[in-house]
Amino acid sequence: MANIATQRIQRELNEVAKFDEAQKKAISIEMVNGSLLDLIGKITGPPDTPYEGGIFNLEIKIPSTYPFNPPKMRFTTKIWHPNISSVTGAICLDILQDQWAAALTIRTVLLSLQALLAAAEPDDPQDAVVAKQYKENHELFVQTAKHWTSVYARPENDKEKWSNHDFDAKIAKLREVMGCDEHQARVALSSNNWDLDRATQSML
Template sequence: MATATKRLNKELRQFSSIPSSCCSAGPINDDMFNWEGSIQGPDGTPYAGGLFFLRLTIPSDYPFFPPKVKFTTKIYHPNINGSSGEISLGVLKSKWAPSLDIRKVLLNIILLLSCPDPDDPLEADAATLYETDRKQYDKTATEWTRKYAMNHG
């Protein structure tokens, strides 16, 4: 656990010292194993303009095992479960490596928003729509982004 805490403190300092406009993350209530992250919807996608929040649960044997990451903002996407927020992404499973860090995980999730993988869906309906009627898929994803990920002020 000491290794994980040391590594997480280092990553947290990096988020502070090198802020990114596309993503951020940090511990919830000073709990180094429970973080909240946020990502900006990438330009040129139905998610553009949206701010999406994620919950990261970090195992005590991190970085040897990946964090569990779930969207807390509802999102319409083939690889993200609309109700649980679970994400189907290689770097969170078999493609994890200790050289990855939380920032790289968030950047991979942004990339997934830009390039869905309909062959590995968690939401079969969204995957089918993505492949058969991209215009309708984009419309639905844009509506969800407006409804759930944009500031309603």
């Protein structure tokens, strides 16, 4: 079975290189340590979304039963999105679960994930905290998602113009008060709608 999986993945890797998205660097797939069953996928954030300009990495594990069973994927770049866990990077997407079909490919999954970044489904969330913010305070959700994209997914030379000085100041204050690291402070504030008092309480 593993033989079928590796043959299929080799064919997919060859095909991906021919598509426009790969030429434009919108999506890419590469092997880890020469293994066809252990891949890294990259997608760029779609235009006119809070993820624009970000490059998001995904861990892709190919089961020996591929393509009859779906690949296991998760985001390794931290992201603020209702259908992706802000903690583990786990993804809620039907084609990675019960709607998988052998005709689907890694490329079609990566394109579906790009579409998910452009059109979240907060009523079927992977991250309930993010989904709640998305539905109840959408503008703050957009600002938070942009902030996470700027910090975790944008190239180093592009971060400054996207920084949010109000958020940065609150993160610095919370770190000072609680003695936590920057990411812990960011998570606490993001999860509490950037209310410094509530974020502090959540960490006690």
